[in-house]
Structures are given as C-alpha cells and as structure tokens.
Amino acid sequence: MNVGEGETVLLDLLNTTPVVDDRPTDVLTGEWLRSHGASGRRLADVRRLRDDLQRVVRGGDPAVVLTQYLDGVTQTPAIVDGAVEWRLDADWAARVVLAWGELQASMPGRLRPCANGECHLFLLDRSRAGTARWCSMEVCGNRMKARRHYGRAKG
Incomplete structure (x- = not known):
C-alpha cells in the first residue's frame, strides 16, 4: 500500500459506519476487506482498528x-539502482495507522x-482554505444549511 492508497483505505475504513435511513450501519464485511x-x-x-481510529480522529x-x-x-535501507531506498516491513493495520x-x-x-452531528462519516479536506465541513455538500451540507435557514426564518 503506497501513500495515496493508504489515504484512500484509511478514509474508506473510517467511513464504514454510515447512517442509513436514520440508523447507524456497519458496512465492514469480508468483501470490503478483500x-x-x-x-x-x-x-x-479490523473493526477494533476502525473504532480506535474513529475515536482518535473525533478527539475522543x-x-x-x-x-x-x-x-x-x-x-530497512537497501541500495536499489545505485540509490538508497527504504523498505517498510509492516502489516496491513500498521500501514493504515502510518x-x-x-x-x-x-x-x-x-x-x-x-x-453534521447526525452523520458518522469523515472527510479529508483538500480545499485550498481548509474550511470544508461536510462529508458531502450535496447531502450533509445542504441539509445543515436548510436547517439553519429554517431556524432563522422560524425564529
């Protein structure tokens, strides 16, 4: 698993507990592992690793x-094609933590x-300003903005 793959696997693992029809769901399966x-x-x-990572990312x-x-x-360093290359010996869980x-x-x-406090997903904010707040602007972002607007209009 290289760095880019590691980021993808990490985010995918964190996001294996979505809320579906207002109920927390666990989509971590053998197929997901494969x-x-x-x-x-x-x-x-893997569930224990995921739960630990989720608590750490949430600050719990x-x-x-x-x-x-x-x-x-x-x-371990090795000489490959006339240059030093570092070889990592780590299992899958360690690579996710790395x-x-x-x-x-x-x-x-x-x-x-x-x-969105009702959402259990995570995001990797790649925006220039670093101000992304929602896992999905189309779903959570719209929902939260509509809720705020309704609260202001009603209040």
Whole structure:
C-alpha cells in the first residue's frame, strides 16, 4: 500500500459506519476487506482498528491508543539502482495507522468528522482554505444549511 492508497483505505475504513435511513450501519464485511487489501485479516480486528481510529480522529481518545498497531514495524535501507531506498516491513493495520500519521504530518487537521452531528462519516479536506465541513455538500451540507435557514426564518 503506497501513500495515496493508504489515504484512500484509511478514509474508506473510517467511513464504514454510515447512517442509513436514520440508523447507524456497519458496512465492514469480508468483501470490503478483500477489496481493500486486507484479505486474511479478522473482521473483529479490523473493526477494533476502525473504532480506535474513529475515536482518535473525533478527539475522543489520544493518538497513543494507536501504538498497539505499530508493534513490529521496521524500516530497512537497501541500495536499489545505485540509490538508497527504504523498505517498510509492516502489516496491513500498521500501514493504515502510518497513513493516518502521514496525513497528520502533511495535512494537519484536514482529516475530520463531518460537521453534521447526525452523520458518522469523515472527510479529508483538500480545499485550498481548509474550511470544508461536510462529508458531502450535496447531502450533509445542504441539509445543515436548510436547517439553519429554517431556524432563522422560524425564529
């Protein structure tokens, strides 16, 4: 899993608990694992990783809870085509946590929960100003703006 793939897998994993028909839903399945390079991983272990990451991104847990997923990770230098290349030895869960760490370093504060309190999804704000608030402008953004407008008109 390279850096770009890691970001995608991380965001996809965080977003496996959408609200559907006003009910929280878990869409993390064996098929999801296979399609995201996690074949052979236990579903319960990936759910635990997801839940820990969600709490950290929401600010409910300190990032140190993710340390357990980094046990045994090593990086070794090698000479490849006349240049030093670093080889990472890490399992799937560690690579997801490392992707989170890369985002924290390269885009601090840009990975965050949707500002709609009824939504359980997360967004990676790639906007220039860094002011994106909703997972989807079409769904959550419209809903929240309509709610605010209705509240002002009624009040």
